[in-house]
Amino acid sequence: MGNDFYNILKTLKLKATPKRIAIMEILADEPTYLSPDEIRSRLKGRFKNIGLPTVYRNLEELADSGIIIKIIHPDRKLYYFYCHNREHHHHFVCVQCRKVEDINFCGMEEIKNEVEKNLKAHMVSHMLQVYGFCKDCLKKQTISL
Amino acid sequence: MGNDFYNILKTLKLKATPKRIAIMEILADEPTYLSPDEIRSRLKGRFKNIGLPTVYRNLEELADSGIIIKIIHPDRKLYYFYCHNREHHHHFVCVQCRKVEDINFCGMEEIKNEVEKNLKAHMVSHMLQVYGFCKDCLKKQTISL
DNA sequence: TATCTAAATAGAAATGTTTTTTATTTAAAA
DNA sequence: TTTTAAATAAAAAACATTTCTATTTAGATA
Incomplete structure (x- = not known):
């Protein structure tokens, strides 16, 4: 179907780094919302070094640009979700x-x-x-x- | 008008401690929502010793019993508000x-x-x-x- | 009013999420 | 290929909130 994350990132004027693309892939494949730390755990399978600040920063940027959304959970922690709508x-x-x-x-x-x-x-x-x-x-x- | 906080607390089966009453008075007088730390600052004018955990615990209890409400702010921090409605x-x-x-x-x-x-x-x-x-x-x- | 007990408290310490900082690396434009 | 602004890792800091424990207190009961 071609989730062309590379081109989406270009359109958003964000560098298409492997980690940024991986974050989008992980979220797009997931029917549930994920915490930054859960996303980092999944990234560890693909990259041996991955810092939590990188995950936070990327999620924030992607949410600001509207391609993913923040979920406000009653526990007040941050969660993110890729919404196709x-x-x-x-x-x-x-x-x-x-x-x-x-x-x-x-x-x-x-x-x-x-x-x-x-x-x-x-x-x-x-x-x-x-x-x-x-x-x-x-x-x-x-x-x- | 008689904001009878003492009796409200009795109805809620909570001890009517001076600090608990003061928290309700502070919130009821305030047209804006306040953070736990702001509430503690105001309590310091009335009590020389006042612990932040006490403020958090009381706010939580009062919110659970419905007499005050939590405000969800975009910064995801806790705020409380006394709503007359x-x-x-x-x-x-x-x-x-x-x-x-x-x-x-x-x-x-x-x-x-x-x-x-x-x-x-x-x-x-x-x-x-x-x-x-x-x-x-x-x-x-x-x-x- | 004095006694008693569960509830409430202070203060210190811990927890855990999120952010900042800095030196290094990298994507991608020229 | 060179260049440079953006992105990154890693460590450390920041900061709100919670837990823990010994002590105090409200208010029920005698």
């Missing part, structure tokens, strides 16, 4: 298996309207995240809801 | 002065519906936060939007 949308996150699924509904127009009309404020950004148990985790075991 | 709602946060205002619209019914019908998942919780510049900060200065 380029439209504006939000995520359902399974707190058990970490699967990420898209939510298409976004009531942001109404919220933006309320913020600007009622509060007379200017909305810069918003964050919506939904936590729960996904279909598969519900099936696999008894979860006391 | 007991209904389910969300917040607009001014990223400049940290003022917190209520947003009454919440599209959660639609989202819950989508999660449960389309994804066949179970929604446990959700987080919505809107960031921007409040009315006053917009007035006070030129912000490049």
Whole structure:
């Protein structure tokens, strides 16, 4: 299918270093979100030397340029996820298996309207995240809801 | 008006210690969200000895019991806010002065519906936060939007 | 009011994630 | 091939948050 990470990086005006490409490959292959340290562990299979600051820096740059996204987890640690959906949308996150699924509904127009009309404020950004148990985790075991 | 924190704490089955009451008073008087360390600084004016773990523990307990709320800031640090509105709602946060205002619209019914019908998942919780510049900060200065 | 006990506390130390620093290496443009 | 700005490794630092332990205290009970 050609995830042409080399050219994506060129478009973003980032050097196409082997490690940067590897980080994108690892995330794109993963249906769940990963922590920086987990990403580093996987990189260790491919590179014998890999520093944690390099992982953090690359993830930050890639997230800033929008090609990957940050997941805000209730534990307040950083997680990253490669999302193939380029439209504006939000995520359902399974707190058990970490699967990420898209939510298409976004009531942001109404919220933006309320913020600007009622509060007379200017909305810069918003964050919506939904936590729960996904279909598969519900099936696999008894979860006391 | 009588913010009867003593009785609120009794209802929550928490000991009404002077420090716990002071934490609630500080937050209730504050229109912005505060960090644990900022709260400790203010407590130092009232108590000569006050440990940071005490502040963290109390904030955690009070947030768990729902009398104060955690604010998720983009910097991923913890902040707390005393919200007088007991209904389910969300917040607009001014990223400049940290003022917190209520947003009454919440599209959660639609989202819950989508999660449960389309994804066949179970929604446990959700987080919505809107960031921007409040009315006053917009007035006070030129912000490049 | 005095006694008692579980809860709360201070203070020090530990934890663990994320960032900074600096010297070295590398991608890719010229 | 040369050049140079960007990227890197490694060590160290920064910093928020938590754990630990001995001590104190709120408030129930006698």
